[in-house]
Amino acid sequence: MMSHVMRPAAAAVTLVFALALVACGGGGGNTVNTDITGVTVSPSALSLAVGGAAGTLTATVQPAAAPNKAVNWSSSNENVARVEKTDATHASVTAVSGGSATITVTTEVGGKTNTCPVTVTVPVTGLSLPKNLSLFVGESKPLAATLMPTNATNQAVTWGSGAPAIVTVTGSGPTATVSGATVGTSRITATSQGNPSATDYCDIIVAPVLVTGVSLGPTLLKLAPAGTGTLSAVISPANATDKTLEWTSNTDAVTVTASGTTATVRAVTPGTATITVRSTNGFTATSTIVVAAAQAPGTFVAGSFGLLKNGAFAMDNGTRLNAVYVDTQNNVHATGRDSTNQAVYVWNGVSIVLPRDQWATAAEGNSICVDDGHVYIAGRQSSDSRTQAKLWVDGANRPLTNVGNYNYSDATSVFAGTVSVPLAGSQFVLVAGGVVGTSSDAVKGAAWYGDTLITDIQAANGYVRSVTIANPNLYVGGDFGLLYISLINLALGNYTPSIQNDASGAPYGPVNAIFTVGNDVHAVGYSGPDAVYYNSSRVKTVLSRNALRAYARATGICVSEYGTVYVAGYDWNTENDVVAVLWTNGARQELDAPKKYNAAMASSVFARGVPAP
Numbered sequence: 342m343m344s345h346v347m348r349p350a351a352a353a354v355t356l357v358f359a360l361a362l363v364a365c366g367g368g369g370g371n372t373v374n375t376d377i378t379g380v381t382v383s384p385s386a387l388s389l390a391v392g393g394a395a396g397t398l399t400a401t402v403q404p405a406a407a408p409n410k411a412v413n414w415s416s417s418n419e420n421v422a423r424v425e426k427t428d429a430t431h432a433s434v435t436a437v438s439g440g441s442a443t444i445t446v447t448t449e450v451g452g453k454t455n456t457c458p459v460t461v462t463v464p465v466t467g468l469s470l471p472k473n474l475s476l477f478v479g480e481s482k483p484l485a486a487t488l489m490p491t492n493a494t495n496q497a498v499t500w501g502s503g504a505p506a507i508v509t510v511t512g513s514g515p516t517a518t519v520s521g522a523t524v525g526t527s528r529i530t531a532t533s534q535g536n537p538s539a540t541d542y543c544d545i546i547v548a549p550v551l552v553t554g555v556s557l558g559p560t561l562l563k564l565a566p567a568g569t570g571t572l573s574a575v576i577s578p579a580n581a582t583d584k585t586l587e588w589t590s591n592t593d594a595v596t597v598t599a600s601g602t603t604a605t606v607r608a609v610t611p612g613t614a615t616i617t618v619r620s621t622n623g624f625t626a627t628s629t630i631v632v633a634a635a636q637a638p639g640t641f642v643a644g645s646f647g648l649l650k651n652g653a654f655a656m657d658n659g660t661r662l663n664a665v666y667v668d669t670q671n672n673v674h675a676t677g678r679d680s681t682n683q684a685v686y687v688w689n690g691v692s693i694v695l696p697r698d699q700w701a702t703a704a705e706g707n708s709i710c711v712d713d714g715h716v717y718i719a720g721r722q723s724s725d726s727r728t729q730a731k732l733w734v735d736g737a738n739r740p741l742t743n744v745g746n747y748n749y750s751d752a753t754s755v756f757a758g759t760v761s762v763p764l765a766g767s768q769f770v771l772v773a774g775g776v777v778g779t780s781s782d783a784v785k786g787a788a789w790y791g792d793t794l795i796t797d798i799q800a801a802n803g804y805v806r807s808v809t810i811a812n813p814n815l816y817v818g819g820d821f822g823l824l825y826i827s828l829i830n831l832a833l834g835n836y837t838p839s840i841q842n843d844a845s846g847a848p849y850g851p852v853n854a855i856f857t858v859g860n861d862v863h864a865v866g867y868s869g870p871d872a873v874y875y876n877s878s879r880v881k882t883v884l885s886r887n888a889l890r891a892y893a894r895a896t897g898i899c900v901s902e903y904g905t906v907y908v909a910g911y912d913w914n915t916e917n918d919v920v921a922v923l924w925t926n927g928a929r930q931e932l933d934a935p936k937k938y939n940a941a942m943a944s945s946v947f948a949r950g951v952p953a954p
Contacts, residue, residue: 377451379403380412382444387459389422389436396434398424398457400446411449418442422459439463439494462494468539470531476508476521477550478582484543485516486531495535503528508545521547524582549582557618557626561716561736563672563688564595564608564632572628574602574618587619594632608632613691629736633689635671638950642909643675643897644921644943646935648687654934656690664709664897667949675945676706676718684720686736695733697722704731707774708807712757719755719772732772732789741772743794749777750787754807773805773817786819790831806853811860816841818852818864823875844879854945856898865895865908872910874898874927885929887912887920895924897945903953909946916940925954 380402387396402410414424414432421440425433434444444457467489476482486498500510500517504527509520519529526546533539554577562570576584588599594612598605606616614630642649643662649655655673656662659680666674675687684695684704697704701722708719718733730752732739744750752774775784786805787794803820810816814825817838824838840848850868852875857863861877872884872895886893890912897909906926913919921932921943935941 375404375406375408377402377404377407377409377448377453380446380448380453380455382446382455382457385457387434387444387457389434389459389461391436391438391461391463393436393464395436396459397427398432398434398444398446400430400432400448400455402430402448402453407450409450413447413449415445415447416442416459417445421461434459436461439492463490463492465493465495465533465536465539466490468498468531468533468536468541470529470541470543472543474519474543474545476519476545476547477580478521478523478547479550479580481518481520483516484510484519484529484531486541488515488533488539493533493535495533497534499532499534501530501532503530507547519545521545523547524549550578550580552581552583552620552622552624553577555586555618555620555624555626557616557628559735560628561686561693562606562628562630564606564630566608566611566632566634568608568632570606570630572604572606572616572618574604574626576602576620581620583621585621589617589619590630591615591617595630606630611691613693629693631688631691631693633691636667636673636689638671640907640923640946640948640951641665641667641673641675642921642923642932642943643677643945644909644911644935644941646921646938646941648673648675648690649932649934652932652934656687660685660687660692661705662687662944663705663707664945665947666709666711667947668711669949671949674709674711674716676709676720678703678705684718684722684731684733686716686718686733693736695720695736696738697731698729698738700724701729706733707752708754710755710757713759715757717755717757717770719752719774721751721774730772730774730776730787730789741789741794744776747776749775749784751775751804752789753804756808756810758810771808771810771815773808773819775804784820786817786821788817788836803851806851806866807855807864809855809857809862811857811862816855816857816862818849818855818866820851823849823852823855823864842879843875843881845881849875849881853894853896854898856900858900863898863900863906865898865910867894872908872922872924874906874908874924876906882927884908884910884924884927886922887931890914890918890920893922896943899947901948901951901953903951905948905951905953907946907948909943911942913940 383399400412411429414426416424422442423435424444427433442459447454469487502508502510507525508527510517529543556575588597588604590597592614594610594614596607611632616628619625639651643665645661647656647660662675662677679685682703684706685692702724704722706718706720710717720731722731728749729744730741730750752772754773757770771790773788776787805819807818817824823841826838852864852866855864864875870892872893874882893912895908895910899907908924910922911919917939919940921935921941923930
């Protein structure tokens with residue numbers, strides 16, 4: 342029979358084992374902690390290139406004794422970088438496109454995280470340029486390099502010129518500026534800074550800028566004997582490469598000394614010369630030079646016969662002169678038409694033909710005004726089918742507005758001067774005459790002020806024959822009498838005139854010419870069969886005529902610096918029985934020299950430096 346009595350030694354062994362079991366259990370104060378406290382990623386940042394090798398990330402879980410070190414990976418932008426888990430603690434990152442993304446690692450146990458920034462670049466694989474480009478000297482153009490792919494991260498490009506003296510290139514990006522310095526060729530190179538093997542070239546040809554036109558001014562230059570003047574040429578375009586000019590004169594009346602685009606002209610003998618300037622490729626421009634001496638003081642009368650000075654012929658060559666003026670330097674200016682029916686400007690006895698349009702076969706100057714060194718001539722040009730008002734300034738055409746709208750227009754008077762009210766600037770130019778709408782219409786008085794054609798001058802039925810200014814009014818004389826318009830109203834666009842009455846209260850008769858001394862207005866014209874003169878007090882005086890002739894007309898007036906009143910005109914019976922007349926302070930004088938012509942009409946008079954009789 343088995344005994345259940347435990348021996349003391351066996352009991353002791355059992356107790357020791359039991360205590361040992363207690364010591365290895367989880368209930369004591371000396372246990373090992375395996376909770377995950379964090380995770381790190383290496384490398385801490387990653388740079389990749391599209392098309393390049395993938396990157397590897399390693400996660401390190403803390404503590405190292407953690408029994409479960411598994412992690413998960415994610416990308417903030419899978420369009421830039423994609424991440425794939427390769428084992429419990431590693432991942433592979435693949436570049437997708439240029440940009441940046443953040444890779445996040447998360448422990449499966451405890452959800453601890455960390456991140457790794459990833460930068461993805463797009464490398465340059467190629468570069469191309471256009472093979473050829475043309476420039477003019479002085480011209481600049483952009484030159485663009487095409488990088489491949491177009492979204493490459495590094496867009497920096499190094500540019501170079503094979504011949505920088507011919508073509509310069511500036512820029513550091515895909516687009517540079519190339520500039521032509523001189524005629525020739527140069528090869529431009531472009532190299533990617535991100536991939537030096539990506540390079541290309543462009544051959545640039547630099548051509549000269551050709552001259553397309555030349556102008557020369559002034560178009561009319563007047564010189565006294567031994568005098569000098571300057572001509573200036575303007576080359577178009579201004580950046581033309583070859584600005585070489587050849588200067589020539591067609592006569593020995595002047596000499597020309599040129600330097601580039603300017604030339605000094607020196608008068609040698611009286612007469613005229615045409616100066617021509619020519620570019621290397623054949624473009625030309627001309628200027629007319631007139632050499633003449635100023636006249637001695639005298640009384641000058643212009644008319645159908647030419648020009649008289651002190652009663653004797655100063656010009657008798659078939660030229661008809663309609664107006665004469667003597668400036669303060671005793672230069673004599675006149676206008677009319679020559680024997681070939683071309684408009685002329687006569688300066689100190691030398692004639693200059695005025696230009697006309699190609700359609701016109703004839704032209705004539707009617708009135709002349711000299712102001713501030715400039716010569717203004719009003720007149721007309723005509724063909725068999727039409728007549729058109731014309732203005733010349735310093736011998737060159739100055740178009741008048743809307744003349745093409747009328748079958749007939751004629752400019753019979755011009756005034757230029759400085760006025761005291763703002764009228765399109767202080768320099769005021771007014772041209773007057775007449776217009777006809779159709780062949781059945783009557784002549785309507787007209788005026789051109791600046792760029793405005795004033796056709797509705799009330800009461801101006803018939804030609805405007807003369808215009809002038811005596812502040813504060815503009816005076817208009819013509820077939821209708823004498824009208825005036827306030828300069829202030831004119832500046833405001835109000836062209837309605839007032840009728841000027843004479844001292845007796847009656848309207849003026851037809852007025853052919855007006856002359857002002859300061860603000861005093863003198864006028865001449867006719868009344869019935871007689872020539873009449875209106876003085877500055879508007880007193881009308883009938884001028885005497887030859888009792889053997891039925892009619893008289895006053896056509897021009899001048900009041901000299903000595904106060905002498907000169908009136909030019911004529912008496913007549915028939916168109917072939919006309920005698921030129923000059924009235925001096927009312928005293929009548931038939932001009933004998935023109936009597937060799939059957940019809941001699943005096944049109945204009947001007948006296949300078951002649952003492953009072």
